[in-house]
Amino acid sequence: MDSFEEDTPAQRLRRAWINESFSPEILPCDEELIDGILQRIKDQEAYVAENYSETLDDQLISTLYEMETERIKYTLRAYLRARLAKIHKFYLFLSKNEQEQAKLSSLEQGFLDHYTKLVTDSFTKPFLSGLPEKFSQADEPEMVLAPDLDAYVVCRFRERLANPIVISTEDEELQAVHPNENEVVALRYGAIRNLLREGSVVELR
């Protein structure tokens, strides 16, 4: 089990990937983390390239660097792919909501804009342009797919919080849980949404 103190960038990346995989909505992008990781990959690959030597010790070190680089690259790819998949899925929802777009990296925002245009054109050109104007919209409210914030997630609490977590929805009686440190709970994503952003709650499978 990982310790939560002193997270290395690689551990933080792994955490970001796991959270992104199990969260129903797209999470804020940690651009600083990604830039740091990319830099690290570059540095390590440069090191391996520049320090080729015949001695066994040096080869061993290079191999270890290579292995770690591969692991980091795998995690980064998986993280970015999980995000890209959500951009595909929720393109209308995201494109109509500036707060949501703020969660995307600038690269992802560019992708969203182009992708939205692309999909809209695929509706408009062969079909909608040939309909009466009243029916020619490609982004009507009923078409917009939004993330299900009531979906259940499994999460682990890094620490015992000062206050319990309210988990009931509006029309139910007030219910709350107060998990202890390292306790694993399954609950509605909406209940821990804000906590997740602040970084004190972790999601697991």
Add this chain to the structure above:
Amino acid sequence: MQHGEKAVEMLREISRSESIIPYDDEGVRTVQREIKAIFDDVKHTLDTQQQQRLSTMQLAGNVLVHHATIARAKRAVLIYLRHRTKQVERVRWELDAEIREALLSHLSQAEKEFLVRYDALLTSYHAEPGGLDLSAASQQPPRQP
């Protein structure tokens, strides 16, 4: 053909097959014609309501049912088109040149354009983050020591 049934029939066609079937251009145009016909019909009813001496209820009912029919047909065709463009996306992600060739003949002009533009979009996205290729073929988890 009942109003809007063509659209549903098109949906049935694509639900039968996993891979992309030939684009039904005639089908899409038929639905467009059907929608226009219903729309003109409703317009005519509204224009001539005085002569026809329709009650408010009759008029409202007429308009509502026809609008609902149009909305349903429109929705069906949008699902049809979206399902296909999602299949096109999958083809691009899996990067299997053989499949791509075989399927090109089943795509409409608009869909071919979609594929080209989507491919360009993905390629330029990948070009940025340190040249990391996100496509499926390279995603094996590395061995843990």
